Amino acid sequence: MSKKTVVIGASSNPERYSFLATNMLSEYEHEVLPLGVKAGEIEGKPIITEWPEAIDNLDTVTLYIGPKNQPEHYAYILGLKPKRIIFNPGTENPEFSTLANIQGIETVEACTLVMLRTNQF
Numbered sequence: 001m002s003k004k005t006v007v008i009g010a011s012s013n014p015e016r017y018s019f020l021a022t023n024m025l026s027e028y029e030h031e032v033l034p035l036g037v038k039a040g041e042i043e044g045k046p047i048i049t050e051w052p053e054a055i056d057n058l059d060t061v062t063l064y065i066g067p068k069n070q071p072e073h074y075a076y077i078l079g080l081k082p083k084r085i086i087f088n089p090g091t092e093n094p095e096f097s098t099l100a101n102i103q104g105i106e107t108v109e110a111c112t113l114v115m116l117r118t119n120q121f
Contacts, residue, residue, distance in 0.1 A: 003121065004031045004057050006080065008073065009064030010047045012040025017088065018064035021112045028116050055080055060121075062086040062112045067093040078103055086112055 005025050010018045018034070022042045025032040033055065036047040061082045063070070070093055077085065078099065084106035087093060097107040108115075115121040 002030050003059035004055070005033070005060040005062060006055060006058060006082070007032060007034045007062055007064065008077065010034030010036035010042065011038070011064075012036075012042055012047060016064070017111075017113065021062060021064070021088075024113055024116050028121070030121075051076065053079075058082045060084050060086060062088060063091040064088055066091060067096070070096050074099060078105070081105075084108060086110060086115070088112055 007018055007022050007025070010022055013019055019042050022032055022034045022045065026043070026045070034042055034045060034047045035051050036049060038047065039049050040047045058080050059082065061077055061080065063085065065073070074096060082105060085100050087097065087107060087109045088111055092109050100107050112121070
């Protein structure tokens with residue numbers, strides 16, 4: 001089943017995990033919206049630099065920005081009302097996780113790439 005997923009911190013650098021995750025999500029036939037701060041493309045998919053205010057039927061937000069850069073995005077991400085937020089390695093943030101849980105959003109500390117490969121996504 002396809003899960004609409006937002007990648008926060010998307011990068012056009014092929015060595016970045018956000019780049020790999022965007023590609024793998026597409027390979028696994030999930031609708032993916034790569035949100036980033038720098039314009040670019042990931043395998044022909046443009047990185048969205050003007051982040052949409054609302055995204056219908058959003059299942060997952062997967063984070064690729066470190067904890068110190070997350071607070072400025074708390075309200076935006078929570079406002080999207082995803083079913084879950086995946087904190088990839090290096091993005092773990094107990095404060096943000098608690099805020100999400102209070103709003104009924106599941107939080108997972110895991111690697112999106114591993115979750116996809118092991119059918120846990």
